Amino acid sequence: xxxxxxxxxxxxxxxxxxxxxxxxxxxxxxxxxxxxxxxxxxxxxxxxxxxxxxxxxxxxxxxxxxxxxxxxxxxxxxxxxxxxxxxxxxxxxxxxxxxxxxxxxxxxxxxxxxxxxxxxxxxxxxxxxxxxxxxxxxxxxxxxxxxxxxxxxxxxxxxxxxxxxxxxxxxxxxxxxxxxxxxxxxxxxxxxxxxxxxxxxxxxxxxxxxxxxxxxxxxxxxxxxxxxxxx
Numbered sequence: 197x198x199x200x201x202x203x204x205x206x207x208x209x210x211x212x213x214x215x216x217x218x219x220x221x222x223x224x225x226x227x228x229x230x231x232x233x234x235x236x237x238x239x240x241x242x243x244x245x246x247x248x249x250x251x252x253x254x255x256x257x258x259x260x261x262x263x264x265x266x267x268x269x270x271x272x273x274x275x276x277x278x279x280x281x282x283x284x285x286x287x288x289x290x291x292x293x294x295x296x297x298x299x300x301x302x303x304x305x306x307x308x309x310x311x312x313x314x315x316x317x318x319x320x321x322x323x324x325x326x327x328x329x330x331x332x333x334x335x336x337x338x339x340x341x342x343x344x345x346x347x348x349x350x351x352x353x354x355x356x357x358x359x360x361x362x363x364x365x366x367x368x369x370x371x372x373x374x375x376x377x378x379x380x381x382x383x384x385x386x387x388x389x390x391x392x393x394x395x396x397x398x399x400x401x402x403x404x405x406x407x408x409x410x411x412x413x414x415x416x417x418x419x420x421x422x423x424x425x426x427x
Contacts, residue, residue: 277393299389343364386399386408
């Protein structure tokens with residue numbers, strides 16, 4: 197009897213099935229738990245790093261001191277920088293992501309910069325200098341929306357330190373990011389972009405420099421805990 201039981205193939209099948217199948221399932225479950233735990237830890241680190249940015253924007257957008265108003269129009273929600281097709285005036289490609297890391301004062305328009313364009317470029321330079329010791333956190337950018345040549349005298353003036361970065365961009369791509377006020381053209385405004393590449397403020401047409409300066413100073417103060425000069 198005992199001999200027949202020991203020779204029965206079914207008698208040893210159950211332990212073998214446990215060894216071959218159940219043990220790997222347990223190991224896979226442990227691995228899955230470790231992966232989930234790692235993802236939660238990574239998410240926690242990302243959130244911790246982003247807390248200063250979130251706090252500054254929450255303070256600026258939500259916890260506003262009573263009676264405070266913005267002169268320029270806040271863009272809510274801010275519009276992130278898209279993958280624009282950018283080239284410098286010599287035709288070299290420029291990565292759009294390279295614009296991140298600094299506050300940007302942005303002027304847009306065709307290469308044939310008329311009187312209004314020149315006034316906005318002057319305002320751009322003036323605003324940066326008016327921020328005093330914070331000016332190294334602010335860059336000037338002119339986005340040219342056509343392929344026409346920029347006058348040599350203007351190129352020379354914009355290259356004078358601190359230089360204004362001049363880049364060409366297709367007008368249709370730019371219009372998918374920036375937008376004019378109703379009834380105005382895209383090149384009628386000065387735009388403010390934060391160091392994360394988000395367009396977040398639009399100046400009025402023919403703005404008051406002193407009032408616009410106060411807006412820019414508030415933005416710089418609100419971001420002082422996480423934004424530093426340079427990219």
